[in-house]
Amino acid sequence: MAMKKERKGDAYSARCPARLVLDQIGDKWTVLLLGVLVKQPTRFNELKRRLQGVSQKMLGQTLKKLERNGLVTRQVFATVPVSVEYAITPLGRTLAGTVDALRQWAEQHIDEVARAQERFDARP
Amino acid sequence: MAMKKERKGDAYSARCPARLVLDQIGDKWTVLLLGVLVKQPTRFNELKRRLQGVSQKMLGQTLKKLERNGLVTRQVFATVPVSVEYAITPLGRTLAGTVDALRQWAEQHIDEVARAQERFDARP
């Protein structure tokens, strides 16, 4: 029997900081969420409205992950029906900036990528 | 800058260039793969050896996706057992650079993130 010893992850371990970042921003909603919050603090249902198509489950889950990683804060106001405001942290703001570099790369090179795909798909 | 109205595919449509990039680099092996190939062209089994823990399936699949997007090239040599060399393209090299910005962000802020996680996990 092939036992693996301590194969926890090699260069690919959870200790790899890059992996931590990609696990955060690689999911479906984080980038869009940061994109909204970087402009202003926003409440739960308002976020739900902005990110058309998100489910409460994923919104809550994504926000919780962001909060846990110190990228957004959650503040509760004791209004009549309680309201909760999410805001980006300074740390989150720096990440949003870095993610923006990615977005810029994408916009600059999307045509080239699209052409590569066509070439690839149109061959024997 | 043009306002996009188009609510059919949300802001989250496949047309979104940022989404295309995240779908490419967000997977488990792309970043590591680029990290190896950015140094020198490498053959299939050599890649498999370098990325300890990757399966042939995922390696082949990831390479194919990279090739389709024009980020790496695949060249076959008619040696005795045939050998195949994968190399990063200029386009792929620019992406690798951008990804590196992400890695730098991660390394600079991993401590702060870790502390945020501890604080989050250690509360009632």
Place this chain on the structure above:
DNA sequence: CAGAATCCCAGCCGATACTG
């Protein structure tokens, strides 16, 4: 050596329903 094909599981994610 370089891969394709198959099986299977864990986790993401959406839809829906329920709570304070």
Place this chain on the structure above:
DNA sequence: CAGTATCGGCTGGGATTCTG
């Protein structure tokens, strides 16, 4: 309003087997 809980589909990804 702001969530949590549960069910189920889909897919990323690993292990294994087979081919040129």
